Amino acid sequence: MQVSAMLGAGTALPLGMGRAFAADADVAAKWPAVTAMLDKYVAERKVAGMSAAIGWGTQEPGFIARGKEALGDPDATGPDSLFRIYSMTKPITGMAAMILIDEGKLGLDQPLSDLLPKFAKMQVQVTPDGSITELRPAKTPITIRHLLTHTAGLAYSIIQKGPIKAAYEAAGLIPGQVTKLPLPGLDRGKPVNSLKLFADRLAEMPLVYEPGTQWSYSVALDLMGRVIEIASGQPFDAFLQDRIFGPAGMTSTWFTVPKSEVHRLTGNYSPQMGMLIPIDPAPSSVYLDKPAFPFGGAGLVSSPRDYDRFLEMLAGYGKIGGKRVMSELAVRVGTSNLLPEGAKTAGTFANGAGFGAGGRVGLGGDAGTYGWGGAAGTVAFVNLKYGLRASLYTQYMPSEAYPVHTEFPQAVQTDLAKMRGQG
Structure with a gap:
């Protein structure tokens, strides 16, 4: 929930680079700075595992994953591992x-x-x-x-x-x-x-x-x-399922993790004195029980593949897989700067940028980025002008223990700059 200034205002992304990405089978090699970030966090045992999803426009995403779903877990973290996304719920509600x-x-x-x-x-x-x-x-x-x-x-x-x-x-x-x-x-x-x-x-x-x-x-x-x-006129969680999750093909996003899917749920940890202390082990997770009510600000669990579908829908201006989930106008308005005139943002998480429907935006409206991060080390954003979508997933609390909310967008930008130089 606590998120630092994770997205640069009006982040500049190179135009016309999306075509090359889909044809490159070696995603890790294509994104060396992002890969190095994941390698470092896992190798230094700062986290049990870390995954990233990166895609262009409406093309299939590429995934980079390192480590395990939990310490001592034989299962590697990956596109379908489940993460507590906390405040990344807010853009969905928005x-x-x-x-x-x-x-x-x-x-x-x-x-x-x-x-x-x-x-x-x-x-x-x-x-x-x-x-x-x-x-x-x-x-x-x-x-x-x-x-x-x-x-x-x-x-x-x-x-x-x-x-x-x-x-x-x-x-x-x-x-x-x-x-x-x-x-x-x-x-x-x-x-x-x-x-x-x-x-x-x-x-x-x-x-x-x-x-x-x-x-x-x-x-x-x-x-x-x-x-x-x-x-x-319908329950909030039912509305999300009927109007966003179902139409967008998001089959792994829930307020309560089904018992049949607990094997995919990652462990959540608290970094203390160089160790990772389990605070929500998957087998006994609080997310296996129905919450007091559906928390529209911080309640969802999702996978890198599933949340990328939400970002792809936004990148497609409301469409995904040929299916319209929301109108183009609704996406454009929701990802633009909706701050009331004169509203002060100095010294806040939104410092130097605008804010849309539940997510931070660049100062260029839909020409900039839109997205947000979560309290357990997740962050996701989309740039609608260039069609880039990127997200990072790991599990630790509090979020300020490590600077992943700033490091990940910076790593993406570093790789983009290198691609542009080679292009």
């Missing part, structure tokens, strides 16, 4: 919202209170992360745009400090899970048991910032799950 906006069931600048009346009269902390009793009325209503771009003023217990963090955790506003083990720092309390209750309790909390003024990482995409339920 695009689900864009489908409804495109169909006229939601409005980008529609007040949230039209769908959830309890959000009509919000209070804002006088001092962000300060007292939760010294409040003032919000001047601006929260809109759908605000939710998609983390500018609604909502909090996040993994970001906030002080009374507001404690209040969120006490109210069960914990849209994520890490482990069943009683490990210090990872047990943040028990989440509420439904999206409806999550939304109702969230409406009772003060905002940290005035809506539309400040980019602040938040539970907004989790709340969007409830908005999607109301606008679509």
Whole structure:
């Protein structure tokens, strides 16, 4: 969930290089900097395994994989290994919202209170992360745009400090899970048991910032799950399955890993004093049980092959395998800079860039990159202008233990620059 500035604003990618990639059987040789990154992390036992998927346009992806699905596991990590993608769930939720906006069931600048009346009269902390009793009325209503771009003023217990963090955790506003083990720092309390209750309790909390003024990482995409339920008339997880996963051919993306697929689930670790401490072993993973509710901000497990299909759909402007999943306009708008005018991003994960529907974008709208990363060392992005899609998968927490969110895009860019020089 915590992600550093992983995508360079308006990342420059060489035009017309996609044709050569599909014909090259040796993917690792084609992407030496990416391969070296994977080799180094696994050889130094910083992670148990690491996989990357890279593709051009709507062509088949290439995969690079090193290491095992878990320490002591005989199975090598690969395209179909399952990873906890955490906040890489957010772009999927964002695009689900864009489908409804495109169909006229939601409005980008529609007040949230039209769908959830309890959000009509919000209070804002006088001092962000300060007292939760010294409040003032919000001047601006929260809109759908605000939710998609983390500018609604909502909090996040993994970001906030002080009374507001404690209040969120006490109210069960914990849209994520890490482990069943009683490990210090990872047990943040028990989440509420439904999206409806999550939304109702969230409406009772003060905002940290005035809506539309400040980019602040938040539970907004989790709340969007409830908005999607109301606008679509079906459960959030069912909507994702019917409108994105099914049509896009994503057969290995779930909120709950089926028992039959546990052999593909990787282990999650905490790097401590040069060792990898298991925090969510696959055989007893928290992801084998149904979550308290479908976490639209951090709840999915997916494979490199499956998530690449989501990126391929975006690279195809809503189409994959000849099948349209969402309209071209919905993709173009969702991957463009949707930040409200004047919203401040300085010093945040979005620093120096824009933000679209659940993902960071380059300052060139659809001419730049769109994507996001996850709390356990995953990162994915697509450049729609040039059709490049790239993603990295490994499992460790916290995400800031290693700089993979910046190293992977940099490695991709290094290899692209070399290809351009040889071209």
